[in-house]
Amino acid sequence: xxxxxSDRLIDMTRYLLERPHTLVPLTFFSKRYESxxxxxxxxxxxVRRTFAQRQTGILETVPGAAGGVRYIPIMGKAEATDxxxxxxxxxxxxxxxxxxxxxxxxxLLGTPDVLRQxxxxxxxxxxxxxxxxxxxxxxxxxxxxxxxxxxLNVPFVIVRRDSKITEGSTVSVNYVSASSARIEKxxxxxxxxxxxxxxxxxxxxxxxxxxxxxxxSLIAEFDAKLVGISVFAEGNFSGDRMVSDYTSLIRxxxxxxKANTLHAVAGNYMDKNMAKLEELSK
Amino acid sequence: xxxxxSDRLIDMTRYLLERPHTLVPLTFFSKRYESxxxxxxxxxxxVRRTFAQRQTGILETVPGAAGGVRYIPIMGKAEATDxxxxxxxxxxxxxxxxxxxxxxxxxLLGTPDVLRQxxxxxxxxxxxxxxxxxxxxxxxxxxxxxxxxxxLNVPFVIVRRDSKITEGSTVSVNYVSASSARIEKxxxxxxxxxxxxxxxxxxxxxxxxxxxxxxxSLIAEFDAKLVGISVFAEGNFSGDRMVSDYTSLIRxxxxxxKANTLHAVAGNYMDKNMAKLEELSK
Numbered sequence: 001x002x003x004x005x006s007d008r009l010i011d012m013t014r015y016l017l018e019r020p021h022t023l024v025p026l027t028f029f030s031k032r033y034e035s036x037x038x039x040x041x042x043x044x045x046x047v048r049r050t051f052a053q054r055q056t057g058i059l060e061t062v063p064g065a066a067g068g069v070r071y072i073p074i075m076g077k078a079e080a081t082d083x084x085x086x087x088x089x090x091x092x093x094x095x096x097x098x099x100x101x102x103x104x105x106x107x108l109l110g111t112p113d114v115l116r117q118x119x120x121x122x123x124x125x126x127x128x129x130x131x132x133x134x135x136x137x138x139x140x141x142x143x144x145x146x147x148x149x150x151x152l153n154v155p156f157v158i159v160r161r162d163s164k165i166t167e168g169s170t171v172s173v174n175y176v177s178a179s180s181a182r183i184e185k186x187x188x189x190x191x192x193x194x195x196x197x198x199x200x201x202x203x204x205x206x207x208x209x210x211x212x213x214x215x216x217s218l219i220a221e222f223d224a225k226l227v228g229i230s231v232f233a234e235g236n237f238s239g240d241r242m243v244s245d246y247t248s249l250i251r252x253x254x255x256x257x258k259a260n261t262l263h264a265v266a267g268n269y270m271d272k273n274m275a276k277l278e279e280l281s282k
Numbered sequence: 283x284x285x286x287x288s289d290r291l292i293d294m295t296r297y298l299l300e301r302p303h304t305l306v307p308l309t310f311f312s313k314r315y316e317s318x319x320x321x322x323x324x325x326x327x328x329v330r331r332t333f334a335q336r337q338t339g340i341l342e343t344v345p346g347a348a349g350g351v352r353y354i355p356i357m358g359k360a361e362a363t364d365x366x367x368x369x370x371x372x373x374x375x376x377x378x379x380x381x382x383x384x385x386x387x388x389x390l391l392g393t394p395d396v397l398r399q400x401x402x403x404x405x406x407x408x409x410x411x412x413x414x415x416x417x418x419x420x421x422x423x424x425x426x427x428x429x430x431x432x433x434l435n436v437p438f439v440i441v442r443r444d445s446k447i448t449e450g451s452t453v454s455v456n457y458v459s460a461s462s463a464r465i466e467k468x469x470x471x472x473x474x475x476x477x478x479x480x481x482x483x484x485x486x487x488x489x490x491x492x493x494x495x496x497x498x499s500l501i502a503e504f505d506a507k508l509v510g511i512s513v514f515a516e517g518n519f520s521g522d523r524m525v526s527d528y529t530s531l532i533r534x535x536x537x538x539x540k541a542n543t544l545h546a547v548a549g550n551y552m553d554k555n556m557a558k559l560e561e562l563s564k
Contacts, residue, residue: 005288006332053289110474189388
């Protein structure tokens with residue numbers, strides 16, 4: 001039975017939203033709704049217009065026999081600025097400061113709506129790069145990796161500091177923790193990353209960058225390529241960071257351990273992505 | 283500017299899909315699209331019909347001044363059967379068996395599409411129960427907890443076996459690992475769970491049920507209430523399980539450590555939820 005336009009638009013929207021960065025041939029929709037390709041093209045033009053107006057994402061058209069449409073999620077400039085501002089305020093709340101200059105983030109990183117926004121924001125930065133996998137270190141980076149992986153529609157891999165038999169054979173590297181100056185070990189399941197993969201590193205919190213640096217060594221061990229480094233928050237670190245080229249959504253700029261307060265501001269995300277966000281907002 | 287119906291339907295679909303289990307007042311849409319409430323009601327009737335036909339979910343209407351609509355994601359019976367069958371086949375692939383009867387799952391539990399289906403499936407079982415938080419134990423349960431939490435739109439909390447300073451004060455319990463008969467310790471950040479919360483326990487793999495049992499003690503320590511226990515896969519366990527009332531999507535029924543193969547079948551999910559799935563498919 002032929003499906004009405006209104007019903008097609010609703011189902012198409014859902015179908016595309018669930019499959020970011022995936023090429024869907026027009027013939028697929030044409031069969032699914034028993035409708036002419038010309039009608040499907042008109043539908044997609046409406047979806048494209050609405051997604052653009054609401055800054056939901058870009059509906060890319062790939063012409064030709066092997067063509068189709070591809071939904072690329074984005075976060076627009078205004079929404080990005082608002083979200084980062086709101087997160088900086090949340091981080092500045094009292095009671096978040098923990099011993100050692102760490103910040104309590106488990107509530108934020110356990111809230112689906114916050115994770116969705118973080119994922120969309122980080123994915124926007126890498127939308128035109130070849131990311132084959134998102135990498136993070138257990139435990140707190142996992143929710144961020146999972147959310148980014150959803151929006152880029154690629155798998156994520158979890159590096160561990162403790163050996164677990166349920167990973168099978170692993171590849172391990174030693175790394176120096178910049179905060180404690182100790183040598184530690186991290187490992188990744190051997191079969192989880194193919195040689196040549198483009199890897200995006202994400203983490204919840206970066207101080208000296210030792211952990212991120214360890215993941216970089218691990219990527220080299222797998223003959224994979226580093227695409228970028230994105231962290232939710234960067235801490236206040238007195239000393240040389242082991243990592244210089246990274247993106248942070250939030251920066252903790254003042255920590256008062258006596259009063260037990262901290263002050264957080266926007267990280268370097270907006271500066272690094274201003275040109276792209278303005279281009280996308282057109 | 284008044285927004286056209288086609289554009290409204292697309293944006294409304296996205297808006298609702300991103301906010302499961304959330305009551306959205308009609309006046310919100312009416313303002314957002316500068317359209318009459320009567321038009322919005324007609325739109326929502328179309329969305330409801332399409333969501334029902336495609337088994338995307340239920341669009342619930344709450345009448346009255348404080349009313350609105352609420353989107354409840356579901357997975358229909360046919361899709362659930364197919365997904366569980368496909369997962370059982372994936373688990374039966376060679377090379378998944380690890381020492382000790384464990385199963386390599388990191389690839390599946392790092393794939394966004396698989397996680398989305400697991401989340402929808404588990405959330406369907408609890409759609410009419412009062413779940414305030416999803417609980418899991420680090421590390422491998424996290425992706426499942428996060429996906430379920432998205433579809434139920436509630437926070438998730440992560441229990442840890444290793445103490446980390448970035449959690450702040452914690453509450454800990456001892457538990458007996460059924461597989462190794464050793465006493466272990468697990469802990470949860472004190473501020474992560476409010477007294478009286480309804481808690482859904484999820485995990486990737488259950489053998490003797492010791493870990494799940496530990497989480498149950500932890501829920502009692504927080505004066506919270508256990509709503510249910512759902513695991514992705516249950517292993518082959520010779521002995522008394524510490525947990526009897528649980529739901530599993532997959533069951534590993536045969537393990538041949540000499541040939542290094544295993545055979546997986548559907549768990550008890552379909553049996554436990556048949557009545558509900560048939561009701562939802564109407």
